[in-house]
Amino acid sequence: MPTHSLDPASADVYAAAYDELLRIARRERRKANASATVNTTALVHETWLKLRSHIETVDLDRTHFLAIAARAMRQVLIDHARRGIARKREHLSVTLDHADDGPDSTPAFDILELDAAMRRLEGLDARLARVVDLHVFSGMEFHEIATLEGIPERSLFRLWRNARVFLLAELSS
Amino acid sequence: MNIRNEDWRELLPLFEHLSEAAPDTREHLLDELTRGRPQLRARLLQLLDLDACGQSIAHSVAQWRERLLLDADQTPPPTRLGPWRIVRELGAGGMGQVFLAERADGTYEQKVALKLIRAELNDESAIRRFLDERRMLAVLDHPGIAGLIDGGVDESGRPWFAMHHVEGIPLPEYCTKHQASLDERLRLLIAVCDAVAYAHRHFVVHCDLKPSNVLVDASGQPQLLDFGIARWLERAPLPDPHSATTATHALTPGYASPEQLAGEPLGTTSDVYAIGAMLHEVLGGQRPYAGSDTRVADAVQAQARGEPPAVSLLAQQHPGPVAPRQLRGDLDTIVSTALRHDPAQRYPDAAALGDDLRAFLSGRPLCAQRNSPRHRARKFVARHRLAVALSVLALIGLIATTAIALQQNAVARRELVATRAVRDFLLDIFRGIDPRETNDQIDTRLLIDRSAANLDNALKTQPELAASFAQALGEVYFHLAAYDQAETMLQRALDLTRAREGMQAPASAPVLRILAQTLAERGKLGEADAALASARAIDSQHADIGARVDDDAIAADLAQLAGKLDQAQKLIDAAINSADSLPSSRRATLLNQRAQVAAARGALDDAERDTQAALALFREQDGNDTLDVAENLINLGVLRMRRGDAAGAEPIFREGLATYQRRLPSEHPLLAKAMSNLARALDREGKSDEAEPIYLDVLAMQRRLFGETHADVATTLNNLAVLHVGRSEYAKARTMMQAVVDIWTRLSGARHPLALASRTNLGVIEREEGDYAAARATLESVLADYRSLPDMAAREAGCLDQLGTLDRYEGKPDQALVRHREAAALRAGLKQLNPLERAAGLVAWSLSESAAGAGASAREHAIAALTLLDSVKAQSDPHYADALVARARAELALHDIKAATASVQVAAAVRAKHFPASDWRNAEIELLEAELAAQRAQRTSAITKAAHARDLLIAQRGVNNPLVDQAKRLLTREHAGAP
Structure with a gap:
């Protein structure tokens, strides 16, 4: 787990969030049947409720926590993908969205490469990485994230656009 | 694009600026921002393109994200697990x-x-x-x-x-289908009781007994299935000794006891209820609350109305398989006792229920009537309270021995009994079948590691128990070949024992013995000797004959590992001489060990005799298909290999390997060794293509099992290097052999016999590769080490011959002869020596003699080598061809063209069997044929053959090679027209 860049209290929360997310995700998976989906946003919020008392003792606000939890969510997803890969012995790839283009013209990218690109983004600009974690990996809407970050939605979108072009560039290399 | 971070810091603000600009002003803005920097412009354009594509990472990841967490359960079923192929779900x-x-x-x-x-x-x-x-x-x-x-x-x-896999039908269905008589029905239920009672004695409660889990197989034996929700009794709360944690789901209401439906703790009596319900069904034609027991809620309501009426009454109302009068009385009593709502009033366990069914069949009075159930249950609690109290001392899940063994509750004996019981149980898990059948697998290891980790905590106040556990765990780790953990645990056991009972504590001797073996396995021979010496000192005062034999046997083992073969022989002889009173399996293992010592000394006849004797003892005891028999077969194969009889060894190896494959897990040290042996035989028979993939499998398995620095890995690498030498792939062989030398040196020092043997091999490979300087340095240093060690004459002679061959390669045949003579003198003093080794020495000597022009003695020595090889039926061994080549060279030196031609023909036939036509060894034959042609003045043929041989040799062996020199000399001579 990439806890090296976190202060000890946050690292602790990160670890707790990771475990909790994993636990809830597993429970959700057991409940859901094959066609259902798991709401990752709900997972992150539930984790907040569950870990609240603990978080308060280390003096961490909700915004900060959600950012950490979103990152933990990314880790949960990536780890899960990794295990899937180990099981299937093939690379798992994600098809990029293709609203306008036909399905054939859409490149597929490797989820592990996305993970690597995210690590590079973290090194470049932690805030951009946080926006991606919140939006992409825990599925929060822009207005929610904007409120959390305390900036206008329009500014947030600008950040998101920068992060997105970075990831696309990294993934297309 | 792979852009550096610094570049991104520049690019992102520019991109942001551009993407925010109105589309029609973008082009202009871009020009302005990137004036004179075409690369920057290109990159920014690329970013804008990517942005414009409308590809949304967020959306696609969102889909994936939600799906991903769900797909764990949708993985396709496996097709194979271990040695098993999946047929269907x-x-x-x-x-x-x-x-x-x-x-x-x-x-x-x-x-x-x-x-x-x-x-x-x-x-x-x-x-x-x-x-x-x-x-x-x-x-x-x-x-x-x-x-x-x-x-x-x-x-x-x-x-x-x-x-x-049980192919059978549910018990009640079986009774109906076979129109079973009352006796047959009762006997089936008794068989069920016996199986469940056995589980109860091992503190397992099934918790889910019902017809679909009790199948009657073709032989009429009921089989219990599905312990999926079964529980250990040990985690019982103290007040109720035979209860287990509640099974909250998956129960079948029709056979579930009231306490199970209520979600209360379960005990042996819950299984009694379930058997009672089946008894009710089999005797009365339906379940106790038939019709209102499919849903839990209904079943609870039905039970709440009271215990079921007597089964004979049921049979009166609804005629069933058994007449009401047969049920009235005793059978009514048995069924209703089993089905009491209050667990304390039921039979205490399945054994008691089975006893009463037997009593009914043989007309004896029932327990249920003699003794009120409540009374019996009380007695049961009293009898088991001690076991329950003791289980609190036990490590997680490790106490599960029979309660009966713990009847006497004298406080003074508690610890002792608990220690023995718990320890035996723990060892039983691993020894029950055969310790070798366990493996380094997650399940067993998880269990042991957890127990080891809990040792201190759980047994803080019980140092004696802790010592005993540490010893048991150490033994288990030893069996699992986890020698570092074994050492830690055994050392702990030793410290605890000594702290309590002093340095000379008799109880510490067994610990010291295993510790000595563990240390030896880790290559710490000095410490191992010290540990064993302490054990012997203690045993010399206290121990019985078995312990002293063990001491001798382990001492022999350590001596052998240290290369002190005479001492090993004396020790193992002593052990066997005093072992007459010991069990035959122990004597067999001692014979085996003596065979190993004899083999190490080159006394192959003695070794084979002991191995056969051990094999006979094992077969007499347990038949053919046992691990012991397989192990002995493989030993026998190894001995045949040592005699040079690879073809004779192969089928024996296969037989032993087949048993291993049946009886061992799919990854196991012994399995790996057996496969390695088979590969070696195949390689020696010239089937290196079959051997190589086996070696590679073995190597992968051993690395997974042991890591890199391990004796078994070294042995396999050594064999694989030998295979590559056979294929003239010297660079590969050299790298591997260097790795072997490194492993042995790390494990046991550079002068350990195995390190020395691998260093000799390395020198030979270096020589054959043409790196004479390296070869000389390596071989000379090995020779110096051999000379400084006792008991190493045979090895020293082998090393001298290799150096002699090196001298010959370097064009110094006279110097070579000095070496070979010394080697021969050393061998003359050895009575028992591997004939292949002796023959190889003679061949090397003969070749050097031919090179030095001493044709007569060269022929004599070559013939002596052939005679030796004939005596062990090694006519198809590559060594045989080597000896024939040596004889041909001698005959050439003597200008006996006719004899040389015959020798070359036979050698060609043997080599053609082992090596492809393009191999340099066949080129060597061709070179000999060229020499013969030259002698017969067939110049063209001589030149053609010599040139062909030279090209092959250079391609495979490089230019730095005596055979290439020889070919060149021949060609020069023939081209010049010299005779």
Whole structure:
């Protein structure tokens, strides 16, 4: 787990969030049947409720926590993908969205490469990485994230656009 | 694009600026921002393109994200697990999937029910439940229980296990179908009681007994299945000794006791209720609350109205398979006692119920009438309270011995009894079948590691118990070849014992013995000797004959490892001479050990005699298909290999290997060794293509099992290097042999016999590769080491011959002859020596003599070598061709063209069998033919053959090679027209 860049209290929360997310995700998976989906946003919020008392003792606000939890969510997803890969012995790839283009013209990218690109983004600009974690990996809407970050939605979108072009560039290399 | 961070810091603000600008002003803005920097412009354009594509990472990841967490359960079923091929799914539960599987290797026909955990690996409670089931099955070895056959983990680390697959029909259905008589019905239920009683004695409560879990097989034997929700009794709260944690789901209301429906703790009496319900069904034609027992809520209501009426009354109202008058009286009593709502009023366990059924059949009075059930249950509690109290001392899940063994509750004896019981149980898990059948697998290791970790905590106040546990765990780790953990545990056991009972404590001797073996396995021979010396000092005052024999045998082992073969022989002789009174299996293992010592000394006849004797003892005891027999067969094969009889060894290896494959897990040190031996035989028979893939499998398996620095890895690498030498792939062989030298040196020092042997091999490979300087340095240093060690004459002679050959390669045949003569003198003093080794020495000598022009003695020595090889029937061995080549060269030197031609022909035939036509060894033959042609003045033929041979030799051996020199000399001579 990439806890090296976190202060000890946050690292602790990160670890707790990771475990909790994993636990809830597993429970959700057991409940859901094959066609259902798991709401990752709900997972992150539930984790907040569950870990609240603990978080308060280390003096961490909700915004900060959600950012950490979103990152933990990314880790949960990536780890899960990794295990899937180990099981299937093939690379798992994600098809990029293709609203306008036909399905054939859409490149597929490797989820592990996305993970690597995210690590590079973290090194470049932690805030951009946080926006991606919140939006992409825990599925929060822009207005929610904007409120959390305390900036206008329009500014947030600008950040998101920068992060997105970075990831696309990294993934297309 | 792979852009550096600094570049991104520049690019992103520019991109942001551009993307925010109105589309029609973008182009202009871009020009302005990137004036004079075309690369920057290109990059920014690329970013704008990517941005404009409308590809949304967020959306696609969102889809993936939501789906990903769900797909764990949708992975396709495995096609193979360990040695088992999956045939089809039999069913799936919350915990795992059950498959029908069969042996994939076709060694013999066997079908199993194979259960694979379905939960995520880090779901600890799920794993614990799963492993609990496996562990219960491992403990339960009874003809009426579908027992454990095999277990392991799949490629992603999920544990699985295989059980006997029972083809049968549910018990009540069986009775109906066969129109079973009353006696037959009762006997079937008695068989069920026996199996359940066996489980109860091992502190396992089934918790889910019902017809679909009690199948009657073709032989009429009922078999219990599915311990999926079974529970250990040990985790019982103190007030109620025979209760287990509640099974909250998956119960079948019709056979579930009131306490189970209420979600209360379960005990042996809950199983009694379930058997009672089946008895009711089999005798009365229906379940106790038939019609209102499909849903839990209904069943609870039905039970709340009271206990079921007597089964004979039921039979009166609804005529069933048994006449009411047969049921009235005793059978009514038995059924209703089993079905009491208050667990304390039922039979205390399945054994008691079975006893009363037997009593009924033989007309004896029932217990249920003699003794009120409540009274008996009280007695049962009293009898078991001690066991329950003691189980609190036990480590997680490790106490499960029979309560009966703990009857006397004298406080003074408590610790002793507990120690022995718990320890025996722990060892039984691993020894029950055969210690070698356990493996370094997640399930067993998880259990042991956890116990080891808990040792201090759980037994803080019980140092004696802790010492005993540490010893047991150390032994288990030793059996699992986890020698570092074994050492830690044994050292701990030793410290604890000594702290309590002093340095000379008799109890410390067994610990010291295993510790000595452990230390030796870790290559710490000095410490091992010291540990064993302490054990011997203690045993010389106290111990029985068995302990002293053990001491001698281990001392012999250590002496052999240290290369002190005479001493090893004396010690093992002493052990065998005093072992007459010991069990035959112990004598057999001692004979085996003596065979190893004899083999190490080159006394192959003695070794084979001892091995055959041990084999006979083992076969007499347990028949053919046992690990001991397999081990001895493989030893016998190894001895044949030493005699040079690879073709004779191969079938024996295969026979032993087949047993290993049947009886061992799919990855196991012994299996790896057996495969390695087979590969060696195949390589020696010239089938290196068959041998290489086996070696590579073995190497991969051993590295997984042991890591890199391990004797077995070194041995396999050595054999593989030899294979590459056979194929003239010297660079590969040299790298591997260097690795072998490194491993042995790290394990036991550069002067250990095995390190020295591998260094000799390295020198030979260097020489054959043409690196004479390196070869000389290596071989000279080995020779110096051999000369400084006792008992090394045979090895020293071998090394001298290799140096002699090196001298010959370097064009110094006279210097070579000095070496060979010294080697021959050393061998003359050795009575028993591997004939192949002796022959190889003679061949090397002969070749040097021919090179030095001493044709007569060269022929004599070559013929002596051939005679030796004939005597061990090694006519198809590559060594035989070498000896023929030596004889041909001698004959050439003597200008006996006719004899030389004949020798060359035979040598060509032998080599053609072992090596492809393009191999340099055949080129060597061709070169000899060229020499013969030259002698016969057939110049053209001589030149053609010599040129062809030269090209092949250079291609495979490089230019730095005596055979190439020889070919060149011949060509120069013939081209010049010299005779």
